[in-house]
Amino acid sequence: MGSVAQGFTKSLAMTILSEIGDKTFIAAAILAMRHPRRLVLAGCLGALIVMTMLSAVVGWAAPNLLSRTWTHHITTVLFFGFGLWSLWDGFKGDGDADELAEVEAELDADWKSGAGANKEDSKNGDESKKKKRPFMAQFFSPILLKAFSITFFGEWGDKSQLATIGLAADENPFGVVLGGILGQALCTTAAVVGGKSLASQISERMVALSGGILFIVFGIQSFLSDVN
16 A cells, blocks of 8 residues: 555546546536535535545445455556546547536526526415425525535546545555545635636646546556555
8 A cells, every 4th residue: 555645646636637627617617606606615625525535435445345456456457447538538529618518508407497496485484485495404505505416416426436446445545535635625616716717718638638648657557566
């Protein structure tokens, strides 16, 4: 298992190149244009931190379920697989504007349905609305919960989550968590502060190619390293 510094560095680089310009990044940018930035930032970043910690725990537990040799080999294959996947996405490059429009359309549909529900609810009294409000919304802002849920379920099963699991299985989990959280904080803050203009200016193709090269480098380093 690598050092904390090595796990931190790998996780930070992987997180930034995996998250910047992706769907959750774009969603955070669009949400921040429509709602208070502090609530969007808290919700999105909270979801990403929870996801990073859960992924690291799964990666840390993996060697206890399988032998370290097997987890090492699986991680190596994952790095090469994700590298080739990212390079393929970068080379085929359907265009960044399409994904931006797709995410915006999904959020617009969700926002309109929510607005219609709010108009219907406004016919009822304040007391009845309070009773119908979900349990968690009694303690947290609905905007924060919306940002959290969109980000959390958007990241579930994503390439970056699986890569974090593999990285935590092969490197120091504490370093992976620290690097992942810092990377998520930087990307999410950039999305919330920069807004849609920043999201539209980022070349997703270049990010995909850079991420693919990084994953390939991780795979080579993992292949050449000692299991122990």
